Amino acid sequence: xxxxxxxxxxxxxxxxxxxxxxxxxxxxxxxxxxxxxxxxxxxxxxxxxxxxxxxxxxxxxxxxxxxxxxxxxxxxxxxxxxxxxxxxxxxxxxxxxxxxxxxxxxxxxxxxxxxxxxxxxxxxxxxxxxxxxxxxxxxxxxxxxxxxxxxxxxxxxxxxxxxxxxxxxxxxxxxxxxxxxxxxxxxxxxxxx
Numbered sequence: 001x002x003x004x005x006x007x008x009x010x011x012x013x014x015x016x017x018x019x020x021x022x023x024x025x026x027x028x029x030x031x032x033x034x035x036x037x038x039x040x041x042x043x044x045x046x047x048x049x050x051x052x053x054x055x056x057x058x059x060x061x062x063x064x065x066x067x068x069x070x071x072x073x074x075x076x077x078x079x080x081x082x083x084x085x086x087x088x089x090x091x092x093x094x095x096x097x098x099x100x101x102x103x104x105x106x107x108x109x110x111x112x113x114x115x116x117x118x119x120x121x122x123x124x125x126x127x128x129x130x131x132x133x134x135x136x137x138x139x140x141x142x143x144x145x146x147x148x149x150x151x152x153x154x155x156x157x158x159x160x161x162x163x164x165x166x167x168x169x170x171x172x173x174x175x176x177x178x179x180x181x182x183x184x185x186x187x188x189x190x191x192x193x
Contacts, residue, residue: 012075017150019069021160024145026062027109028164030055031138034131035171040178059113066106098147105140112137135172 033055042048070086073079085092090100112134119127142161151157 009077012072013078013150016069016072016076019065019072020145020149021157023062023065023069024141024160026058026065027138027141028160028168030058030062031134031168032164032171033058034134035168035175038178039171039174041171041174056116059116063110063113066109070103070106095148098144101140102144102148105137105144108133108137109141135168138168 033051036042037048037051037055042051073081073086074083079085079092079094081092081094085099087103089103090096092099112131115122115127115130122130142165145157145161146152149157
């Protein structure tokens with residue numbers, strides 16, 4: 001079999017795999033920017049506005065790549081996932097735990113990402129509280145990548161996973177530390193003599 005025939009029989013798998021890697025890169029970028037802003041490290045207002053725009057664009061494009069990652073699997077002649085396999089968590093026979101976590105992560109990413117556009121309706125406070133779940137969704141995506149990805153053992157994919165995950169963890173710690181510092185310390189009640 002020639003190389004072109006080999007690629008032809010695997011084109012859907014290659015497209016899905018590529019879209020998954022692109023989704024991972026874009027979502028990682030969005031998470032890093034979001035955590036940078038949440039930790040108060042965005043810099044002056046003009047830079048923060050530019051980062052917010054990049055954060056939004058990376059998130060929306062990442063959601064499109066996640067969708068493409070799932071939909072292109074429908075053409076995979078080996079996997080044959082069917083609509084339920086790409087849309088119902090844990091329904092796919094191939095590595096069901098990891099594919100199921102990926103499907104859940106995809107749904108949660110869509111809800112959190114698209115909630116930005118409903119912020120005025122749901123309220124800024126409720127939106128911010130929901131948005132705090134983003135690191136959990138990100139970790140679910142990483143688990144999916146390492147558990148279901150056919151290249152999970154490859155150095156290049158592990159580098160793509162770990163390179164942003166380590167600074168994301170540091171930024172999350174900075175964000176949590178910043179939130180604690182801003183909380184007022186309750187003063188003890190005055191004791192009457």
